[in-house]
Amino acid sequence: MTTLLDDFLSGDRSRVIHALWQTIGSRDPGELDPLVAALPRIRRQTTALDLGGMIYSNNAHLEHAFTKIEQYRDGKCWCAAYPGILTNDPRKEEAAGHIVIRSTSEPGWSMTYDCECTVCGQEFDVEQGDHHFTWWNWVPRGRKRRRGEV
Structure with a gap:
């Protein structure tokens, strides 16, 4: 192996x-x-x-x-890896239980997402775009919870 x-x-x-x-x-x-x-x-x-x-x-x-x-x-946190790469689809991340999509803009190729990490609570503004392929730009915002904080 x-x-x-x-x-x-x-x-x-x-x-x-x-x-x-x-x-x-x-x-x-x-x-x-x-x-x-x-x-x-x-x-x-x-x-x-x-x-x-x-x-x-x-x-x-x-x-x-x-x-x-x-x-x-x-x-x-695992979510620290989202910024800097354009391949993390928020819908797939939510389906895997990694984030919660709190809201989105109107559907279309140029959408935005308001997301929250299910582990640490870090909030992200995610912009979706399309140029030869669909991409997602994750921008952290807000305050995240510390370990052990609810």
Whole structure:
């Protein structure tokens, strides 16, 4: 069985891309814990790798995966990874139980969402747009709850 760490260190473009997307989408400590200690090694191993990308650089997605690992290491909420990447669809995040959509603008390709993290209460303004693909820009706002606060 190969792990995400194996994929990151493989030097194989498709395996690294698979690992970065799995990392970005993961909330599984069993997947992320091994990556925390290995992050400097993963960075070195992937630094010269051209991951391509037609509309948006996959190397930028790789950097976002590294940011997610660092945020996880630092004890930040899962929602801290939303800003900086344009692929988190609020409807899918709500269906997974990660956020609550409190309100939306009129339906259309250019919508806005008022969202709240179900873990820490962080509020987000999310703008949806479309240019070759649908994207979502997450902007944190408001006050979030501290750990243990209701």
